[in-house]
Amino acid sequence: MSSSHLSSSAETAARVVSFEVARHLVEQHAMGVCPGEVATVDLLAGLGRVLAEEMVADRDFPPFARATRDGYAVRTADLAEVPARLEVVGEVKAGDWPDPAQCSVGRGQAVGIMTGAPLPAGADAVVMVEHTSLAALAAGNSVEVRRSVGAGENFVPRGAEARAGQRLLDRGRRLDHAGVAIAASVGKSQLQVFRKPRVAVLSTGDEVVEIDATPGPAQIRNSNSYSLAAQVRNAGGEAVRLGIARDERGQLRALIEEGLGCDLLLLTGGVSMGKYDLVEQVLGELKAEFYFTGAEIQPGRPVVFGSCGADTPVRLPAAGALSTRTGVPALHKKYFFGLPGNPVSTMVTFELFARPMIEALAGMTPPRLVFQRARLKSEIRTKTGLKRFLPAVLSGEFENAEVELARWQGSGDIAALAQANCYVVIPPERERIEAGEWVPLLMR
Ligand code: AMP
Ligand code: MG
Secondary structure (H helix, E strand, O other): OOHHHHHHHHHHHOOEEOHHHHHHHHHHHHHOOOOOOEEEEEHHHHOOOEEOOOEEOOOOEOOOOEEOOOEEEEOHHHHOOOOEEEEEEEEEOOOOOOOOOOOEOOOOEEEEEOOOOEOOEOOOEEEEHHHEEEEEEOOEEEEEEOOOOOOOOOEEOOOOOEOOOOEEEOOOOEOOHHHHHHHHHOOOOEEEEEOOOEEEEEEEOOOEEOOOOOOOOOOEEOHHHHHHHHHHHHOOOEEEEEEEEOOOHHHHHHHHHHHOOOOEEEEEOOOOOOOOOOHHHHHHHOOOEEEEOEEOEEOOOOOEEEEEOEOOOOOOOOOOEEEOOOOOEEEEOEEEEEEOOOHHHHHHHHHHHHHHHHHHHOOOOOOOOOOEEEEEOOOEEOOOOOEEEEEEEEEEEOOEEEEEEOOOOOOOOHHHHHHOOEEEEEOOOOOEEOOOOEEEEEEO
16 A cells, blocks of 8 residues: 555544644635624624724814823924923813914913813924913913923824724724724714624533433533533624534434534534544535544644535525525535534633634634733643643733643543633643743633
8 A cells, every 4th residue: 555545545534733733724714704794783782793894084083183281382492491481372171172363372472271172273282281380470371381392292183093084993803892982983873793603502422411401320411512602602603502412323413414504513522533423424424524633732632623515605694505406405615613522622622713713704804813921830741742721820910920720630620620711831842841931821
C-alpha cells in the first residue's frame, strides 16, 4: 500500500488538527455564510443585536467648536506674556448660540465660557478658570490670566470627531452601549438589525434524561442542552432545543434531519470512539462533509465540524429544505458541530468553535480570538501534546491580576467549572509553568 493511499484514507476516516487550524477552518467557513432577514427594533431592544444598517453622522461632530473646559474664551496672541489682564465682554453657557454681533472676542478681551458651549467668534483657545482670577471693577469685569495657552487648546473644532455623512458604525457590528450612544446621537430611535440565527441543540446519550425527570441510578440530567442554549443566546442566536436522541441510528438520524432545518446544528455527546458513539456515522450516512473530526485540545479533543447539503447561495426563510424540479428535497448547506458530551468539554468547544459561526450567521464578522494575560499564582505541571484550556480562577485587583487553576476532576466537573471564571491556556509543548509566569487566559 502506498503512503499516499494511507494518508488519504486516514484523512477521510479522521482529521485531527491543531487548535489553530481548527479555529481558522471555522473562521474561513464563517466568512462565507449569509445572515438572515432584517427586522426593525427600538433602540434599546437593539442592544446585543447585530446592525443591518450603518450608522452615519447626520451632522458634524461636534456640530460647533465645543469648549471642553470651564473658563474664558481668549485670543492666544493676548497671552504672549502672563499674567495678563483681559476685559470680560460676555458669557456663553452650554446651549447658548453666541451672536457674533454681540458676543465675540476682540483684542484684549475674553468671554466667560462653560464646558459644552460654542466658542465665540474671535477666540482661538479656552483658558481654564483655575488659572484665572476675576476682578469686578466699576467699568465692568476683568480677568487676570496667570497661565498662557496654545491656539486650539481646550476646545474641539467643529467636525473634528466626524464630518456629516461619515460612517460611525459599520453594518455587522454588534450593538453595545457605545453603539447605543452613537445611534442615539444621530437620532436613531429605531434600528435595522439582523434576525437571530436559529440554532438547533441536540443532546445524545442513552444515560441522559430530561431535567425534570428523577434520574435512575445510572442516569444523568441533560444539562448540556441548557448550557448550550444559554451560550447560543449569549452569542446572538436563538436556541431550538430538540431534546435527547437515544444512542440508536433511526431516532438520531430523524432528529439530526430536523436540526438541519435550523441555521446551525449543535450536537453533544456521541463523538468519541465508543461503540455507541454514532453521531459521525449517522452524519456520514447523510453525506456530511467533515472539515475536522478532532482538535488537539483538552478538554474537547473529539470535537467535530462539518456541513450537510448543497452549497447554494440562497438562504431559506425557515424550513431549510428546498424542493427541486425533480421533487427531491435538496438541503441548503448547513453547518454542524458535534461537541463532546462531557459538560466542560461542551462549553469550551462551544466558545472556541461554535461561537464564531453563530456570530457570522447573526451578521457579524466574527472577531479574532485573543487571549488575555495574568500572572500565574502557583506552578502548573501537565502533559505535552495538546493545547489545554484548564478552568481557573482569576483574582487580584486593578493591575495585579493573578490566576490559579481550579481544582477539578476533569471534563465532567461542572461544580468546579461554576467556581472558575476563566481558562488558563497552556501550549501543547509546555510541561511545566512556573509560578509568577504570565499565562494566556480565555475569559468566560
Ligand atoms: P459522550 O461524549 O457521549 O461519550 O459523553 C461523555 C460524558 O458526558 C458522559 O459521562 C455523559 O454522561 C456526559 N454527557 C453526555 N451528554 C450529556 C448531557 N446532555 N448533559 C450532561 N452530561 C452529558
Ligand atoms: Mg454518549
